[in-house]
Amino acid sequence: MTKKILYLFSDTGGGHRTAATALIKAVNHTSNSKYQQEMIDVFVQGSGILSFITGLYAPIIKYIPWFWGAMYYYLDDPKKLQLLELVSKPFILRNLKKMIKDFDPDLIVSVHPLVNHLTVRALKELKRKTPFVVVITDPVTLHRAWVADDVEMYYVATEEAAHNCVKYGLDKKKIKVLGIPVDPKFALKDFQKADARVDDRLEPDYFTVMLMGGGEGGGGMYKIVKAIEQSDLNIQLVVIAGRNKVLENKLKAEAKNLKFPMKVFGFTSRIAELMSESNLLITKAGPGTIAEALSMDLPLILTSWLPGQEEGNVEFVVKDGLGRVCPNPDEIVEVIRSLKDTPEYKKMKENIKKVSKPHAAFDIAKEIIRHL
Numbered sequence: 286m287t288k289k290i291l292y293l294f295s296d297t298g299g300g301h302r303t304a305a306t307a308l309i310k311a312v313n314h315t316s317n318s319k320y321q322q323e324m325i326d327v328f329v330q331g332s333g334i335l336s337f338i339t340g341l342y343a344p345i346i347k348y349i350p351w352f353w354g355a356m357y358y359y360l361d362d363p364k365k366l367q368l369l370e371l372v373s374k375p376f377i378l379r380n381l382k383k384m385i386k387d388f389d390p391d392l393i394v395s396v397h398p399l400v401n402h403l404t405v406r407a408l409k410e411l412k413r414k415t416p417f418v419v420v421i422t423d424p425v426t427l428h429r430a431w432v433a434d435d436v437e438m439y440y441v442a443t444e445e446a447a448h449n450c451v452k453y454g455l456d457k458k459k460i461k462v463l464g465i466p467v468d469p470k471f472a473l474k475d476f477q478k479a480d481a482r483v484d485d486r487l488e489p490d491y492f493t494v495m496l497m498g499g500g501e502g503g504g505g506m507y508k509i510v511k512a513i514e515q516s517d518l519n520i521q522l523v524v525i526a527g528r529n530k531v532l533e534n535k536l537k538a539e540a541k542n543l544k545f546p547m548k549v550f551g552f553t554s555r556i557a558e559l560m561s562e563s564n565l566l567i568t569k570a571g572p573g574t575i576a577e578a579l580s581m582d583l584p585l586i587l588t589s590w591l592p593g594q595e596e597g598n599v600e601f602v603v604k605d606g607l608g609r610v611c612p613n614p615d616e617i618v619e620v621i622r623s624l625k626d627t628p629e630y631k632k633m634k635e636n637i638k639k640v641s642k643p644h645a646a647f648d649i650a651k652e653i654i655r656h657l
């Protein structure tokens with residue numbers, strides 16, 4: 286009988302969807318599509334009230350990111366987490382148990398911090414021995430909610446992340462450092478840079494700067510475009526507005542009047558292709574985007590981050606010399622200028638080669654298969 290893998294995630298930033306999708310593709314690639322795999326957004330498919338709360342992620346990070354940070358720190362406490370579990374239990378545990386029973390998985394993989402304790406409890410109440418593993422998508426600092434008892438294995442991005450898990454009480458033997466899973470096409474490079482340049486109709490021979498703000502197109506991208514517009518930088522700009530329709534429309538309307546070439550995309554499935562055409566990435570410090578850029582040897586400028594959740598990502602980029610930080614849009618032009626065609630830029634590329642793990646999805650996929 287075909288064995289089944291259930292992935293638990295939710296769309297609250299942190300690259301959770303990216304990680305689950307990448308793992309499904311990598312498992313299919315490695316096993317010749319031998320397994321039945323399904324991913325569920327536990328909060329959306331699980332309960333009305335929690336789906337409402339997680340639905341607030343996009344507007345909160347766009348308009349009041351400090352609030353997300355405040356919640357993050359508030360919940361970074363074992364007692365408050367227990368309380369959250371207690372409060373959310375009636376809404377979600379019953380649904381989670383039903384989803385597990387209906388799908389009847391041979392392995393459960395979580396890529397989200399807030400589902401782990403609940404899943405352990407659901408399995409206990411169902412009296413199931415289904416193996417349960419967790420893939421942590423935060424590269425360095427991580428919320429204590431990730432760490433739960435009775436999880437078989439944890440797959441983490443860096444030694445620092447492993448160290449933080451141990452700090453939260455996890456047994457070292459249960460942790461493997463394999464990287465953050467990104468879509469296999471970033472590692473397999475199954476696309477041609479030259480073709481992509483033609484397909485996306487970008488100008489050849491320009492130093493190309495890509496601007497991103499996660500899936501929601503957050504992080505103050507408009508101000509950055511304006512700052513570049515007022516400079517004499519000789520660059521081409523590729524802007525990914527993601528699901529931010531207002532930004533996409535505004536920039537598309539303005540693109541024709543700029544003195545430098547700018548191509549604007551809404552939510553696109555061509556991030557790998559566009560990154561392969563770019564020389565520098567300006568972005569919010571989302572873990573998915575950072576891991577993808579590193580697997581494409583793309584130096585970064587981080588302009589914003591979610592308090593708490595993404596602060597460690599900034600530390601990771603700066604400490605290892607993979608990019609720079611520039612929260613002030615007025616300074617972005619000078620930072621680009623100071624990197625463009627310089628020895629520092631070259632050095633960043635070398636540093637990235639040392640730390641990036643473009644094959645993480647395949648390495649974790651092998652581990653997943655080992656549990657079946």
Ligand code: UDP
Pocket residue numbers: 297298299300301303498499500501525526527528551552553554555556570571572573574575577
């Ligand atoms: N992304 C995409 N198309 C877009 C914009 C973003 O596929 O138009 C992907 C991006 O490649 C990354 C994810 O969305 O995999 C964003 O994850 P990240 O952790 O960087 O930020 P989040 O949006 O989860 O806060």
